Every structure is written in structure tokens, then in C-alpha cells.
Amino acid sequence: NGPEWRFNRTRLNPDVLSPKAAQKYIPMVDMVARDFSQALKKKVLQNTRRSLTLNIQPSIFHYAIEASTLALFGERLGLVGHNPNPASLNFIHALDAMFKSTVRLMFMPRSLSRWTSSKTWEEHFEAWDYIFQYADNRIQKIYQELALSRPKHYSGIVAELLLHADLSPDAIKANAIELTAGSVDTTAVPLIMTLFELARNPDLQQALCQESLAAQANITDNPQRAMVELPLLRAALKETLRLYPVGASLERLLSSDMVLQNYHIPAGTLVQVFLYSLGRNPAAFPRPERYDPQRWLEVKGSSTSFRHLAFGFGVRQCLGRRLAEVEMLLLLHHVLKNFLxxxxxxxxxxxxxxxxLTPGTVPLLTFRAIN
Structure with a gap:
């Protein structure tokens, strides 16, 4: 909060959140999405039935980490279609341990946690230590490479931030870690649930396949075109996030008094918007139980901007929003034109x-190769 937060955020936005920044890292993410599709196709074609039924969650998680790490640090981890190095696997385990221990500690009163959660605290600190060390090693490597020569080509978000030198190395490291750790579940869960909903809605899946095939040539030549050539797929992602928001709620502290539905709410009050309930409210979304991306394309006189709040809004919207949207869009584009x-x-x-919010049970999906 306050001036320090605003200072950091205004200097991060141009290299992370802006559409201009996304144009730079889209080819990196597209490379990983292509590798994911090719690796999956290789597994599918090893079956005589040209199909494969599996829990896709681990593979999707690996994709999310690989894509975000390449966009941030300009480095491949080998998690998609390659042999991962031990440091990459340890990093994944540390992220998993951090998330699990955070849930156990978040709602435990401090007075009790000292006596009942010492092992959990130890796991939590060890996980964060490894995550920070991992990010620090990569930032130091980038810093040393920049000290030798200025790169001729775009080499990732962190390199851009170090080149501009508007933020301290510690601030860059802290935000890079937040983006890396925050880009796994928040990208993987919507991808899994989108694939599940499309599997339950074959006609919609066919329409999205045709959209991707029609745009294939333009996106192959210029991956940035995916952001404008796939309107139905972008609408499908909005629809997924309406039904399955990863963040349970949005929170804001009121800066001034306000009256809401005849209730006086004083300044400084914490106000929460519960996205799961909002997305399933028939007053906001007719037939809310129906998976219908067309509702986002058929705007009749009213804006949908404040109905799509999965990434927040305004100056405090999710810093990794653009990167997450790119990762989801490109992976689905390459999967849908290659598989049923x-x-x-x-x-x-x-x-x-x-x-x-994550699925209680991850549904099994079958992937069939399309000729």
C-alpha cells in the first residue's frame, strides 16, 4: 500500500501488464504452447487407437511454469517435451509445499500455531527460501549477462526491468517471484476447466476448432495475431472464469464513505465481492448454469467490463493478467486444432x-488426434 506500492506498480506495468509488453513475450509463450501440443501428440500417436485418456493436470501445471519462467527469465526449464533438470523439479516441489503450508497456516490463530504447526512453519520457510534462492540465481545470471553486453533481442521481462533500472534489484526479485508463484494454479485451473467444459459441449468445441484452423496461418506467421484472431476462444476463457474463478473474492478498502443499497459504509471498511456467487447470479447472468461464451460477444447496450472481474480491475488489477491470458489462449489454440x-x-x-479455488476432483479427459 501507499507511495512505495504505487511507485513500484507504475514502473512494472509498462514491462509486464501493458499490451505493448505482451507483444514482446507472446512468441516465447507460443513456443512453449507448440511444444506442449507436439509432446501430447507424440504420446497420443503411440497408442494404436490414436487417443489418450489421462489426468492432464500435471502436464498443464508444467506448461504454466515453463511458459511463465521463459517469459520472465528468458530460460527454459525442460518441463514440456524435454528432460527437466533437477533444479526445475525442486522448484516445482517448493511451490507446491509453499501453497499447501500457506493454506494450513492462513486460518490458524498465531497463539495456537506456535505449538501445533511447527513442522508446517518449517516447511513453509524452507519452501520460500528455495523459491527466493531459485529466483535470485536466475536474476544474477541475467544481471551478469547484461553487464557483458546489451542483448540484441528481447530476452524476457526481468531483463527489461534490469535494463531500465527504475526499480531496485530486490524489488524486481520480489515481483518476479510473485509472478512466478502466482502464475501456476491461476493459469492451470482455468485451462483444465475450459477443456472439461469443451469436452461436455462438443458443438462449441468444433466451432473453436474451426476458428483456430481459420486463424492458423496468420498466427503461425505472427503469434501476436492470436489476441485478435480468436474472439470466440477469448470469450470461452471469460466464461470459464465466470463459472470457475480462481480467486474466491476481490477486496477493496473504501477511501470515502458510500451508501450501498441503503446501507451507509464508512471509509476504511473492507468490502469484498465474492466472484463465485456473482458469476452464478441469474440477475447478472441469465441461465448462469449454462456454459455459453456467446454471452460475452453479444453485448446489447450494456458493458460487460464489470461482470468480468476474475483479474480485478483498475490500478490494482492482477499484474500477471496479460501473461496469464496469453498462456491460456495460445495453449488452447494449439490443442484445439490438433485434438478432439x-x-x-x-x-x-x-x-x-x-x-x-481448484476442482475437488480433476476430471479425466480423452485426447484424440485430428488428422
Missing amino acids: VETLNQEDVGMVYRFV
């Missing part, structure tokens, strides 16, 4: 709170 996705599970999937 099916599921035997036609029942709704319940979400559970594990620091973020």
Missing part, C-alpha cells in the same frame, strides 16, 4: 478452496 477432447464425466465439478 472428450470426457465421460457429464456431472458438474465442484470447486474447493485451497488458497485458490
Whole structure:
């Protein structure tokens, strides 16, 4: 909060959140998305039936980490279609341990946690130590490379921040870690749930496949075109985040008094908007139980901007929003033009709170290669 937060944020936005910044790292993410699709296709074609049924969650998680790490640090981890190095696997384990321990500690009173959660605290600190050390090693490597010569080509978000020198190295490291740690579940869960919903809605999946095939040539020549050539797919991602928001709520502290539905709310009050309830409210979304991306394309006189709040809004919207949107859009583009996705599970999937909202049971998906 305050001047320090605003100072850091205004200097991060141009290299992280702006559409101009996204144009630079889109080719990096596209490379990882292509590798993911090719690796999956290789596994599928090893089957004589040209299909594969699996829990796709681990592979999607690896993709999210690989894509965000490449965009941030300009470095491949080998998690998608390659042999991962031990440091990459340890980093994944540290992230997993950090998230699990955070959930256990978040709601434990401090007076009790000292006596009942010492092992959890130890796991939590060890995980964060490894995450910070991992990020610090990569930032130091980039810093040393920049000291030798200025790069001729774009080499990632962190390199850009170090070149501009508007932020301290510690501030850059802290934000890079937050973006890396925060880009896993928040990208992977919407991807899994989008694939599940498309498997339950084959006609919609076919329409998205046709959209991706029609745009294929332009996106191959210029991956940045994906952001404008795939309107139905972008709408599908909005629809997924309406039904399955990763963040349970948005919070804001009121800067001034206000009256809301005849209630006087004084300045300084914490106001929460529960996104899961909002997305399933028929007053805001007719037939809310129906997965219908067209609702985001058929705007009739009223804006949808304050109905799509999965990434927040205004100056405090999610810093990694653009990177997450790019990662989700490009992966789905490459998957949908290469595979037919099916599921035997036609029942709704319940979400559970594990620091973020995640599926209680990850549905099995079948991928069939498209000729």
C-alpha cells in the first residue's frame, strides 16, 4: 500500500501488464504452447487407437511454469517435451509445499500455531527460501549477462526491468517471484476447466476448432495475431472464469464513505465481492448454469467490463493478467486444432478452496488426434 506500492506498480506495468509488453513475450509463450501440443501428440500417436485418456493436470501445471519462467527469465526449464533438470523439479516441489503450508497456516490463530504447526512453519520457510534462492540465481545470471553486453533481442521481462533500472534489484526479485508463484494454479485451473467444459459441449468445441484452423496461418506467421484472431476462444476463457474463478473474492478498502443499497459504509471498511456467487447470479447472468461464451460477444447496450472481474480491475488489477491470458489462449489454440477432447464425466465439478479455488476432483479427459 501507499507511495512505495504505487511507485513500484507504475514502473512494472509498462514491462509486464501493458499490451505493448505482451507483444514482446507472446512468441516465447507460443513456443512453449507448440511444444506442449507436439509432446501430447507424440504420446497420443503411440497408442494404436490414436487417443489418450489421462489426468492432464500435471502436464498443464508444467506448461504454466515453463511458459511463465521463459517469459520472465528468458530460460527454459525442460518441463514440456524435454528432460527437466533437477533444479526445475525442486522448484516445482517448493511451490507446491509453499501453497499447501500457506493454506494450513492462513486460518490458524498465531497463539495456537506456535505449538501445533511447527513442522508446517518449517516447511513453509524452507519452501520460500528455495523459491527466493531459485529466483535470485536466475536474476544474477541475467544481471551478469547484461553487464557483458546489451542483448540484441528481447530476452524476457526481468531483463527489461534490469535494463531500465527504475526499480531496485530486490524489488524486481520480489515481483518476479510473485509472478512466478502466482502464475501456476491461476493459469492451470482455468485451462483444465475450459477443456472439461469443451469436452461436455462438443458443438462449441468444433466451432473453436474451426476458428483456430481459420486463424492458423496468420498466427503461425505472427503469434501476436492470436489476441485478435480468436474472439470466440477469448470469450470461452471469460466464461470459464465466470463459472470457475480462481480467486474466491476481490477486496477493496473504501477511501470515502458510500451508501450501498441503503446501507451507509464508512471509509476504511473492507468490502469484498465474492466472484463465485456473482458469476452464478441469474440477475447478472441469465441461465448462469449454462456454459455459453456467446454471452460475452453479444453485448446489447450494456458493458460487460464489470461482470468480468476474475483479474480485478483498475490500478490494482492482477499484474500477471496479460501473461496469464496469453498462456491460456495460445495453449488452447494449439490443442484445439490438433485434438478432439472428450470426457465421460457429464456431472458438474465442484470447486474447493485451497488458497485458490481448484476442482475437488480433476476430471479425466480423452485426447484424440485430428488428422
